[in-house]
Amino acid sequence: MSPYSTVPENALAGWRVVVIDDEPDALEVAKILLEMVGATVLTAENGLDGLELIRTERPRFVVSDISMPEMSGWDLIDAVQKDRTIADIPVVALTAHAMSGDREKAFAKGFHYYLTKPLRPETFVNELLRLLVNDIPELLLMVK
Amino acid sequence: MTAIAPAKAPVTRRFVFLSPTITILGIVGILLLVAVIALIGTMLRQIEANRIATGFNFSTANRPFSQLEHEAMQTLVYVTENPEDFDAARFQQDLDVLASRWEVVFWPTVQAVFPQDIKDNIDEMIPMWDSIQDLSAEWMADPQNEEVHAELAQLLSDFSLLVFQTDVRYQTIRGLTLDNFNQSTENLLVALTIVLVLLVGFVIIAAYAMYRFVQAQRSAEAKTRAALAAESAANETSQFKDQFLAVMSHELRTPLNAIIGFLGIMGMSGKLDERNTHMLQRTRANAERLLILINDILDLSKIEAGRMELVPSAVSPRELVGRWQTQMEVLAKQKDLKFTVTIDPHLPDEIMIDENAVTKIGTNLLSNAFKFTDEGEVSLESKYSDRQWYIIVRDTGIGIPAHMHNHIFESFRQVDNSFKRPYGGTGLGLPIVQHLVKAMNGTVRVDSEPGKGSTFTVTLPVEPVEKAAAPTVSVSQLQPA
Numbered sequence: 193m194s195p196y197s198t199v200p201e202n203a204l205a206g207w208r209v210v211v212i213d214d215e216p217d218a219l220e221v222a223k224i225l226l227e228m229v230g231a232t233v234l235t236a237e238n239g240l241d242g243l244e245l246i247r248t249e250r251p252r253f254v255v256s257d258i259s260m261p262e263m264s265g266w267d268l269i270d271a272v273q274k275d276r277t278i279a280d281i282p283v284v285a286l287t288a289h290a291m292s293g294d295r296e297k298a299f300a301k302g303f304h305y306y307l308t309k310p311l312r313p314e315t316f317v318n319e320l321l322r323l324l325v326n327d328i329p330e331l332l333l334m335v336k
Numbered sequence: 337m338t339a340i341a342p343a344k345a346p347v348t349r350r351f352v353f354l355s356p357t358i359t360i361l362g363i364v365g366i367l368l369l370v371a372v373i374a375l376i377g378t379m380l381r382q383i384e385a386n387r388i389a390t391g392f393n394f395s396t397a398n399r400p401f402s403q404l405e406h407e408a409m410q411t412l413v414y415v416t417e418n419p420e421d422f423d424a425a426r427f428q429q430d431l432d433v434l435a436s437r438w439e440v441v442f443w444p445t446v447q448a449v450f451p452q453d454i455k456d457n458i459d460e461m462i463p464m465w466d467s468i469q470d471l472s473a474e475w476m477a478d479p480q481n482e483e484v485h486a487e488l489a490q491l492l493s494d495f496s497l498l499v500f501q502t503d504v505r506y507q508t509i510r511g512l513t514l515d516n517f518n519q520s521t522e523n524l525l526v527a528l529t530i531v532l533v534l535l536v537g538f539v540i541i542a543a544y545a546m547y548r549f550v551q552a553q554r555s556a557e558a559k560t561r562a563a564l565a566a567e568s569a570a571n572e573t574s575q576f577k578d579q580f581l582a583v584m585s586h587e588l589r590t591p592l593n594a595i596i597g598f599l600g601i602m603g604m605s606g607k608l609d610e611r612n613t614h615m616l617q618r619t620r621a622n623a624e625r626l627l628i629l630i631n632d633i634l635d636l637s638k639i640e641a642g643r644m645e646l647v648p649s650a651v652s653p654r655e656l657v658g659r660w661q662t663q664m665e666v667l668a669k670q671k672d673l674k675f676t677v678t679i680d681p682h683l684p685d686e687i688m689i690d691e692n693a694v695t696k697i698g699t700n701l702l703s704n705a706f707k708f709t710d711e712g713e714v715s716l717e718s719k720y721s722d723r724q725w726y727i728i729v730r731d732t733g734i735g736i737p738a739h740m741h742n743h744i745f746e747s748f749r750q751v752d753n754s755f756k757r758p759y760g761g762t763g764l765g766l767p768i769v770q771h772l773v774k775a776m777n778g779t780v781r782v783d784s785e786p787g788k789g790s791t792f793t794v795t796l797p798v799e800p801v802e803k804a805a806a807p808t809v810s811v812s813q814l815q816p817a
Contacts, residue, residue: 218593
């Protein structure tokens with residue numbers, strides 16, 4: 193899989209994706225970028241709502257912030273892993289925490305992947321899909 | 337670059353009780369006390385014994401023999417001198433007194449202290465006394481009997497003499513014993529005084545030693561407390577620093593995410609005219625610059641605080657290089673520079689390395705290359721041989737004069753430090769690179785000449801991760817036999 197190509201416009205057409213972030217701006221940026229490749233993006237502004245959304249929608253993958261009120265990203269990933277009906281859904285951490293140890297902690301807690309803010313809008317989707325190719329093999333065909 | 341080292345608390349010896357001075361003082365003190373008690377005990381016993389030995393009590397038993405002798409003589413005098421007007425009553429009185437004095441001799445307390453020779457004398461006196469009793473009774477019955485009278489007088493005289501001799505002997509012994517007693521008492525008193533003086537002296541020394549000891553303890557404790565306080569203050573400070581860094585890192589990145597995100601989206605929309613596109617690009621470039629500044633400041637803060645830890649993990653170097661390339665392609669496009677990336681096929685699939693650290697190295701070098709190059713190209717080459725990963729960044733930029741080759745790795749140094757600063761930046765990129773490379777036991781080298789571009793070569797020792805060969809069978813390959 194080549195890391196140099198761009199993702200075609202309808203690459204994620206029909207895909208339902210959940211994005212969770214307490215910052216409305218961060219939510220909007222991620223939403224727009226994913227919609228640009230055809231995904232249907234459902235958003236939540238805190239962990240609790242996000243969890244509910246994951247349960248009802250069963251998205252293909254989830255992108256979540258970590259520091260959030262009500263239910264943090266840590267608690268969210270805990271809850272997702274404990275619920276067998278959704279534990280298989282890959283959850284990507286997208287967070288402004290970039291201290292040493294944050295990444296390792298995320299993986300230890302159960303996040304499948306880890307991206308830091310600020311994201312690169314031009315390459316965000318590409319990077320995301322490259323990470324997810326282990327969990328979603330169809331992506332191999334898409335991202336040439 | 338310094339890291340904060342917490343102050344070490346001085347070691348306090350808790351077992352000062354085993355120190356030699358205290359032990360010696362303790363032993364000496366105990367010995368002195370024992371000596372005092374023994375002396376006093378001996379003295380008391382001695383006094384008691386002597387008291388008994390001398391009959392030294394203020395009773396009539398004090399001088400038994402002299403009193404007996406005195407009464408015997410009185411009786412004798414009466415018997416020998418007044419035979420005509422003999423008064424039986426008076427004589428009987430004398431006899432009674434004499435008898436009572438005689439009895440004293442036989443009191444147990446008095447008898448107890450008699451040596452053998454006095455006891456022998458008493459044995460002699462007993463028959464004499466009996467005879468005196470008999471003769472006295474005879475004479476009282478017949479005072480005119482000259483024979484009885486003479487015998488009685490003689491007997492009384494002999495008796496008195498014997499008693500007198502015994503008394504002399506007794507007084508001598510008593511005197512000797514008294515002398516003995518006085519001397520021994522004197523000795524004991526002297527000994528006791530000496531020991532008491534020593535005891536007092538010892539108590540003073542011990543008190544002083546205790547005082548010094550307590551002082552030393554207190555000052556040691558104070559020092560420990562001060563050191564611990566300093567240590568906890570230093571810990572608090574570094575904890576605060578950690579927290580500050582973490583919070584600042586998070587807070588500064590969050591708005592930049594929105595800024596860069598929306599700018600990027602606007603750029604990708606393709607709906608902007610040339611002027612707006614230009615302004616967008618400029619805004620985006622400045623936002624990126626801000627991000628770099630933030631990252632550099634936070635990195636350097638972490639390094640200065642000694643908080644930069646290397647966390648190796650299994651990563652694919654190709655993937656890393658790929659990411660850097662993706663990141664830098666934007667810059668290349670913006671400045672219209674050629675950007676080539678070559679990867680050695682011998683590079684292992686996975687290596688153990690701190691991803692963040694090596695990414696910083698790669699991206700710092702690359703962004704410098706792009707920053708200082710206005711035309712031509714930037715190339716990133718990844719070579720591998722003998723467990724060494726060579727990361728080589730070449731550019732056709734302005735180059736670095738030879739005398740600056742070392743200085744550029746110092747914080748805040750740029751080749752051109754003037755206020756014009758056409759190239760901007762904090763000058764922190766290369767120091768960070770060098771620190772990280774050193775921490776990873778690698779090296780960084782620069783080859784450059786003004787006008788001829790620069791080549792930065794980073795060498796990192798890496799451990800390839802052995803992957804267990806696991807054959808994967810896809811479903812399509814399964815066929816019925």
